[in-house]
Amino acid sequence: MAKHSLKPRSAYARRCIVLTTKHAKSIAIASPLFDKLKASVLEYVVDTDQLGTFSGEVERSGNALECARKKCEWSLDQLGDNVKYALASEGSFGPHPFIPFLSCDHEILYFIDRKHDFHLHLSHVSEKTNYRKESIDSMEGLLKFAKAAQFPSHALILRPNDRETKTFIFKGVNSQQELEESFEECMKQAANGRIWVETDMRAQFNPSRMAVIKELAENFADRLASHCPACETPGWGKVRAESGMPCKWCKSETKIINHEIFGCAKCSYKETHKPAHGLRYADPENCEFCNP
């Protein structure tokens, strides 16, 4: 059975998908959607900071997924019935879920299709990020931080004291002169003699993040190019994986993925597929009986 039901022609060919953003993300998103779907992406520039900022001046209300959905709905409501497709991206940064000492970038793309009447979101976790933050008391320390953060191709944010400082803040710092000046200004304001520095994670100031968003946009475009075998709605693809592959020696269930469930973005039709690696049995080293 075919994993993907690829139609010769995309449902989004010559259609316009509105991308709600303040951070020029079409740089990463437009080309995969054009190459794979022949869709054009139009940026709808709104002050998405109202929905929360990375640097913490405005706390994000709700989780990243809700935020991305709100951005899509915002555009659709503002632009009226002429627009049927909306896309938004949202990122969060922090320790890797499985490798705590490693930072990671968790990106979400949320899509609403009002013509075919469905919502679809995909996410991507990547360790390709410069995300870091530190309390610093010297220019020497700041330069060391800047080097590790891939400055100046990646911008920094500086403020006096600690992360709680909301009003005195330098963002998008991406030149040596700006770095030195903002350091001096922050030091003048710093009651505790320290400044807080962090990576600026806004996409247009962070090429690593832009690249991760692009990887996700590639997957997303593939997904929208795939149609449900039952109802023909775009967005067909893997919705979850189930573990339980039998051990090669004792045949008991392991935590290795045994099959993948494919589903539709709209109807309840599902298919079960063998995982792409094609193995039937798990290596006994993954078995809690053979290798406790």
Ligand SMILES: [Zn+2]
């Ligand atoms: Zn076993």
Ligand SMILES: [Zn+2]
């Ligand atoms: Zn369907």
